[in-house]
Amino acid sequence: MPWILCGLVAVVLLVLQGILLVKSYEILFEHFSHDMILLYISSLVTFMLFIMGAFILVYSFNHQRKINQIKIDFYTKVSSTLHTISQSAANANNPKQVFSELRKGENRIQAMLFIEKEQEGFYVRNVSEFNIIEALQELKNTCINESTMPLTIRITDRMDSPLIKADKEHLIRAIYIIVDQLVALSPGNTYIQLITEKKNQVFSLTVEGDGVLHIKQDSRANHRVKADSQDPEKENEGQEEEIDYVNLVVKAQNGWIESGNHFGQGNEISIHLPQSS
Numbered sequence: 001m002p003w004i005l006c007g008l009v010a011v012v013l014l015v016l017q018g019i020l021l022v023k024s025y026e027i028l029f030e031h032f033s034h035d036m037i038l039l040y041i042s043s044l045v046t047f048m049l050f051i052m053g054a055f056i057l058v059y060s061f062n063h064q065r066k067i068n069q070i071k072i073d074f075y076t077k078v079s080s081t082l083h084t085i086s087q088s089a090a091n092a093n094n095p096k097q098v099f100s101e102l103r104k105g106e107n108r109i110q111a112m113l114f115i116e117k118e119q120e121g122f123y124v125r126n127v128s129e130f131n132i133i134e135a136l137q138e139l140k141n142t143c144i145n146e147s148t149m150p151l152t153i154r155i156t157d158r159m160d161s162p163l164i165k166a167d168k169e170h171l172i173r174a175i176y177i178i179v180d181q182l183v184a185l186s187p188g189n190t191y192i193q194l195i196t197e198k199k200n201q202v203f204s205l206t207v208e209g210d211g212v213l214h215i216k217q218d219s220r221a222n223h224r225v226k227a228d229s230q231d232p233e234k235e236n237e238g239q240e241e242e243i244d245y246v247n248l249v250v251k252a253q254n255g256w257i258e259s260g261n262h263f264g265q266g267n268e269i270s271i272h273l274p275q276s277s
């Protein structure tokens with residue numbers, strides 16, 4: 001985007017410079033020789049190119065410095081996450097728990113990478129049409145197979161057609177994170193329900209569970225889901241990045257998130273994504 005802006009500014013400057021040169025030529029032609037006029041024009045063009053070059057050089061330097069700082073911050077977070085994953089995996093009691101910790105670590109790293117890309121404008125939506133029910137069924141099997149506690153997941157489809165348009169990879173990962181947070185914050189045996197609807201060209205997915213998730217206003221996203229646990233042992237490291245990721249994924253697809261109480265206990269989180277006609 002900044003390069004496009006620079007190009008537009010350069011075009012405007014060239015047009016204005018051309019107009020000035022024409023006017024100057026008319027005036028100079030009456031008082032100076034042809035060689036003097038060419039020298040004058042050459043000097044103006046050289047000065048203009050010098051200014052543009054200096055501007056581009058300064059912008060490139062500042063942009064590269066910012067990119068380098070982002071890389072340093074990202075690698076620091078990844079290093080910390082890998083250390084946490086290795087500790088969690090080492091303390092795991094069975095292969096299922098090890099695999100679960102590795103999956104959480106992968107999602108955490110992908111979340112951090114997405115956040116950095118989105119903030120710098122590098123993220124490009126990969127929107128495709130896919131069967132959301134099939135994708136949720138695969139997600140359900142994954143969550144149940146990886147869960148270290150009793151878990152029941154029910155999918156309720158209220159749509160005429162299971163096909164939706166969205167960035168499948170990031171949407172499914174965001175849903176996985178919400179389910180994982182609800183399971184982590186649940187008191188024991190966990191029941192999760194996934195409800196799909198489509199009204200007025202808007203796809204809605206509601207995740208109901210026993211855990212407690214709240215909506216919190218945040219400057220980094222229109223809506224921010226904030227996990228809340230009364231049990232310190234259930235605090236999830238890296239939770240901030242994962243929750244920010246959920247919000248940014250939905251926001252990047254022009255969607256929004258809502259939350260509310262579910263029959264007086266637990267919460268429901270709803271993701272709404274507009275669908276093109």
